[in-house]
Amino acid sequence: GAGVSQTPSNKVTEKGKYVELRCDPISGHTALYWYRQSLGQGPEFLIYFQGTGAADDSGLPNDRFFAVRPEGSVSTLKIQRTERGDSAVYLCASSFLPTATTDGYTFGSGTRLTVV
Amino acid sequence: DAKTTQPTSMDCAEGRAANLPCNHSTISGNEYVYWYRQIHSQGPQYIIHGLKNNETNEMASLIITEDRKSSTLILPHATLRDTAVYYCIVRDYGQNFVFGPGTRLSVLP
Numbered sequence: 431g432a433g434v435s436q437t438p439s440n441k442v443t444e445k446g447k448y449v450e451l452r453c454d455p456i457s458g459h460t461a462l463y464w465y466r467q468s469l470g471q472g473p474e475f476l477i478y479f480q481g482t483g484a485a486d487d488s489g490l491p492n493d494r495f496f497a498v499r500p501e502g503s504v505s506t507l508k509i510q511r512t513e514r515g516d517s518a519v520y521l522c523a524s525s526f527l528p529t530a531t532t533d534g535y536t537f538g539s540g541t542r543l544t545v546v
Numbered sequence: 547d548a549k550t551t552q553p554t555s556m557d558c559a560e561g562r563a564a565n566l567p568c569n570h571s572t573i574s575g576n577e578y579v580y581w582y583r584q585i586h587s588q589g590p591q592y593i594i595h596g597l598k599n600n601e602t603n604e605m606a607s608l609i610i611t612e613d614r615k616s617s618t619l620i621l622p623h624a625t626l627r628d629t630a631v632y633y634c635i636v637r638d639y640g641q642n643f644v645f646g647p648g649t650r651l652s653v654l655p
Contacts, residue, residue: 472633472645473590521589534580535643537589
């Protein structure tokens with residue numbers, strides 16, 4: 431597709447459940463990023479993939495959060511034992527070159543996760 | 547932590563120029579200044595970036611002071627659709643983007 435696609439657009443889950451959020455980056459983009467955005471705040475970095483490997487996962491808040499990108503394209507962010515504090519918009523972005531100083535990242539519209 | 551300081555909110559009349567300031571007094575020589583905006587319920591959208599020269603594209607102009615400690619994003623003729631949160635970010639080669647809270651711009655009819 432022409433842009434970064436994230437599914438689902440909205441997800442409501444019960445506290446303690448497991449969720450998976452999917453990101454389809456722009457075709458050919460080697461770098462993929464996950465951010466989390468709480469209400470009224472700017473996006474917060476979670477993890478960055480270069481190809482299939484996680485090059486920087488320093489933003490993951492704890493070991494309940496995990497992300498994969500097995501074939502270097504689609505990525506899945508996985509959250510175990512969800513807590514109400516995990517409620518946020520989860521944004522995915524991709525770029526052709528991870529270190530490019532050209533156009534920066536292209537973001538998707540995000541998945542709004544609500545934990546009840 | 548974000549390396550920039552922006553006003554929390556600003557208003558602008560429709561059709562007038564919107565000038566959004568950003569302070570980045572600790573910017574280093576290799577760091578670029580980027581601007582993104584985020585319209586309600588959408589992901590951030592790239593606007594423009596620069597190193598030390600002023601830049602202009604179809605969306606906006608970026609004016610960077612000579613000492614590079616501050617910059618201004620200019621939307622020359624603001625429309626209602628420009629209402630959004632605007633983020634100013636300084637970023638070095640290879641770094642991830644670090645977003646602050648940004649400036650909430652309201653374009654008023």
